[in-house]
Amino acid sequence: LWDLIKGSIDAGSGWLCVLLVGIAAGCVAGMVDIGASWMSDLKHGICPPAFWFNREQCCYPAKQSVFEEGNCSTWKTWPEIFGLDRNGTGPYIVAYIWYVLWALLFASLSASLVRMFAPYACGSGIPEIKTILSGFIIRGYLGKWTLLIKSVGLMLSVSAGLTLGKEGPMVHIASCIGNIFSHVFPKYGRNEAKKREILSAAAAAGVSVAFGAPIGGVLFSLEEVSYYFPLKTLWRSFFCALIAAFVLRSLTPFGNEHSVLFFVEYNKPWIFFELIPFVFLGIMGGVIGTFFIKANLWWCRYRKFSKLGQYPVMEVLFVTLVTAIICYPNPFTRMNMNELIFLLVSKCSPGDVTNPLCDYKRMNITSGNSFIEVTEPGPGVYSSIWLLMLTFILKLALTIFTFGMKVPAGLFIPSLLLGAIMGRIVGIGVEQFAYSYPNIWFFTGECADSNLITPGLYAVVGAAAVLGGVTRMTVSLVVIMFELTGGVRYIVPLMAAAMASKWVGDALGRQGIYDAHIALNGYPFLDSKEEFAHTTLAADVMQPKRNETLNVITQDSMTVDDVENLLKETEHNGYPVVVSRENQYLVGFVLRRDLNLAIGNAKRLIEGISSSSIVLFTSSQPIQNLGPQPLKLKKILDMAPITVTDQTPMETVVDMFRKLGLRQTLVTHNGRLLGVITKKDVLRHVKQMDNEDPNTVLFN
């Protein structure tokens, strides 16, 4: 019974921890949402009765409909505040200038906060979290300051109207929360492997709150972020993601009621012929994604090695200025990216007159009171297509320069937007094709309706295709897309596009954006998805190479002086301990840090220890005890180092590094120590075998 209680407390602490992480992630996400929404509206105007209301809340008491712009008298635009009219050239210019100024203010605040208080708070954070979950430690990356600054900075940079999303930073924020809470529970705080379980769950919660997609979040964490995902944490991650989504929804009552971000409800099924345009969208998505990755990488590399990298705040300000000036005139770029995506994926209802994308010619036949729709487009559709193409080019270019700047910035929303624009345009094209040639056999098969193409579905599929091309996600992409849209019926089109996108993307450039940034930054990340298919042996990779000597410590014949000299002359993180120089049979492994500490302490605290004391790693005394008192260090010796033989194929060694999370392994032959393989050696060897420069691998 006692075991049962102890067991349940033990298991309960993990559940409590993820519960707290979920609640906190939901709260932070709620604050970021509310703040970003208020500040985004602040660029346009203010609510004089209560300045802390955003436009939606300001207009809510006045009238129910909140989506029609400009008709709410409570909300004042900036020209109105200054006593001008709402419309006209003068007010337009005033509004334009205020828009740009607010954007610059938000962006400069965001960049300065990041620069001054938490340099780690910039960017998306997903490449770093992948690296951390693979076993690398970046001190402070998941700390309190990063959490605070990233939350505030994200709010500001989203409000500034920059071309960025909040999902990557949300994952980072949630991981910070996970890290902080894990220190509350000793079981998780003290054990790095256990802590990573909490971090995996937190990453799932991050995606969950960014999109309201708990299942997609768990799969994203499983597929993309986590290195080794233990199945026993699957359920806990799901719980964490769900709690976070639930808390977030409770906090934002003005949010979308459907609990799906871009809720779509198409009443038409897709027809088999449409798979051709869907696959085409997938191919285009792969091409655009790869182009984006290459261009962004080229720009990041340029920034890194040029003077530009020294002026991060100036860069942010300049990009913000350009973004704000270019984006204001075009109504599609001026609006929030989420709203634009929603517009693109939604279907045209017959009565819709405000949406220029739905400006179709209608025949008003009074059979009942319904319109009979025809799909002959009106002028609004044509002009929208041109504006959308412009928007596509602008947003693509801006995203390339924005992602990688020193502000919190995510990639999902810009990618989805690019894809949705492409998809909508293709969708309108297919629709017009079907309208012009209604009698081609593949249109007539299903039903005699002249109006069987839904351009909004193409936007959804296109969004999935580009996001897939950029991130190379697979299952999680499909699941996120239908959690985002609620369109469970369209799993086959989504999958066809995602698959085409991934294949084309992988053929054009092997890495997704996160892996590319990991490589760019030289993080020691050993990809667990790629197979190592070469025939090299451990003997080929191990240090030392021929003609070099292996630095070892003997178990009972080196003096304190010898050891200290060894520590001074070499910089290894640890040293193998062997029986003797002549018989290099492996006894164990000792860490540099432990050795330094133990020798320092012994010299200060134990009497009789001098530089000529023998360092002993055995429990037995040496027989000839002539010199000063020996220093016994058996307790710091790791008696269970992982070893491989020199004939072990590197395939097995790489597998062991991945699955067991090793930092080094010792290489033996017939029990004798031959050398060491560190994680860095493995990483360099993998790069070398892939014909890449092995010297790009950094290591702490």
Place this chain on the structure above:
Amino acid sequence: LWDLIKGSIDAGSGWLCVLLVGIAAGCVAGMVDIGASWMSDLKHGICPPAFWFNREQCCYPAKQSVFEEGNCSTWKTWPEIFGLDRNGTGPYIVAYIWYVLWALLFASLSASLVRMFAPYACGSGIPEIKTILSGFIIRGYLGKWTLLIKSVGLMLSVSAGLTLGKEGPMVHIASCIGNIFSHVFPKYGRNEAKKREILSAAAAAGVSVAFGAPIGGVLFSLEEVSYYFPLKTLWRSFFCALIAAFVLRSLTPFGNEHSVLFFVEYNKPWIFFELIPFVFLGIMGGVIGTFFIKANLWWCRYRKFSKLGQYPVMEVLFVTLVTAIICYPNPFTRMNMNELIFLLVSKCSPGDVTNPLCDYKRMNITSGNSFIEVTEPGPGVYSSIWLLMLTFILKLALTIFTFGMKVPAGLFIPSLLLGAIMGRIVGIGVEQFAYSYPNIWFFTGECADSNLITPGLYAVVGAAAVLGGVTRMTVSLVVIMFELTGGVRYIVPLMAAAMASKWVGDALGRQGIYDAHIALNGYPFLDSKEEFAHTTLAADVMQPKRNETLNVITQDSMTVDDVENLLKETEHNGYPVVVSRENQYLVGFVLRRDLNLAIGNAKRLIEGISSSSIVLFTSSQPIQNLGPQPLKLKKILDMAPITVTDQTPMETVVDMFRKLGLRQTLVTHNGRLLGVITKKDVLRHVKQMDNEDPNTVLFN
């Protein structure tokens, strides 16, 4: 470029393989569905114009509505065939007898086929597939005969009206298909680890076709079936599952049009208070699930160790007889289990008069032409509740005796049914409570509707709870449930119930039904979800124990005779090779099979090899070459055995066995060989530490 082409062919073979597996799994599932549906209807009657039509197809041309029973003149019941009336006592008895006879015929056919042609085709197959995916090989378990007999037997045993489902056997069938197709592609057929990737994908396809739940299938394969799920196969599994579902749907045009098995569409949201009954359902689900597991295990153990085990066909016949006789009179037990579940989860529409569960008193107020519903139940509801309780007890008892019999039998549908019955009853109770006390604060919060409880939702939640209690699934359970019902809005109630069920179940009895059956059968399955939290060392577990000697082969001093004696005297699967008896430094590991083969071949084929030849595992000749020509066996020596030191904690050793899929590891101390730890030693040690009998572990 050549690498690219080679790479894409290489990768393509995997995709092609899962494509074929998906198509084949979909086809087989379609045939089983069509066959089972026809034969199930055959128990009631026949379609004289075309005997190969089931009732639905038979009635389809006559009239559109196919769910109302008894009004189709084309379809003839057995009494009608014999010239009797459709209704009355005489015809009832005739129909009863025919029903029982057909059931007995189908069941005896199924059991005999299994007994005669493929004994492995019995049961669910999931415990065995879990074991196979953990690295154990059961020859013939996934062969052609098993596939054929399991498909036919499943069709027959479902048609016999036994209390069993087809999802477990479907997973087994799909895995057989995966195994067969993997032999077409050398890359997968020759490598056990690669083959398991295909098997994982096939298992996903199996669940996908059983339920039309591709995502749930992948997660089930990931969470429950697969031992080590490499993420790179996630996408491929998903593809396989989707193809299979797609093919199945194309084959069964008369199937459900929604592509969800138990499509529900509730127009009412759940209210917060309802979480209390949902959690109660979860707790009950855990209790019922655990009770079922214990009772079933007790019965299976009794069967195994008593004479009953020798008469499997008689047992099947007896259970079928009892099932048919008991189930016919009660309309809820007579109908197909799928239909009953659908009835239980569906909501009552105002016009519904055929469903006795929907017999509420209605006020017919002619405002518009809609009924205003009141929830005061009519006599049909009361009598239904009594019948449902009876059904619950009957089905629970029958399932306990049925699962484990020598016919193909799955557990999902019976579990879902038990839960749905429980849930519906609880739901009606809560509904009546809300109707009687409409003014309690927690009912008045959301909306003033007097009719805010949907009993169907309780049935869905209850079904999830019992299935969770029986199988201890988590995320896959929730995902399968909403893929089954389409109710994405009810993720929180489902999760609350699943969590309560899992916790209660785990507290009452640690293992799910599959793990329990693995333990019952003594399969060598090393659970990858449980932590090994003891402090034993490798030295405590390794063979030989003190006072025993370790059987080794020396690298250059044993004769062929010595080796042959060793092979005769011991039964190990392999032997470590050391430098010499005095210096037991480890050189490598040699398999018994290879040794036998090599020595046999050498004696037959190489001249000069005699019993006194030295067996050499080195490349250098021994210096004193006095005797006959030595036998060089270096090429069969595994020079890269995995080793651990004697001081390695067993936690690490268990982890290595799990993650690296080892069969044995060698234990060394300072390079000297001390002993061997085999997988069996690990399994026995884990059992011992958990206070279970270590001798229950079988091994080939």
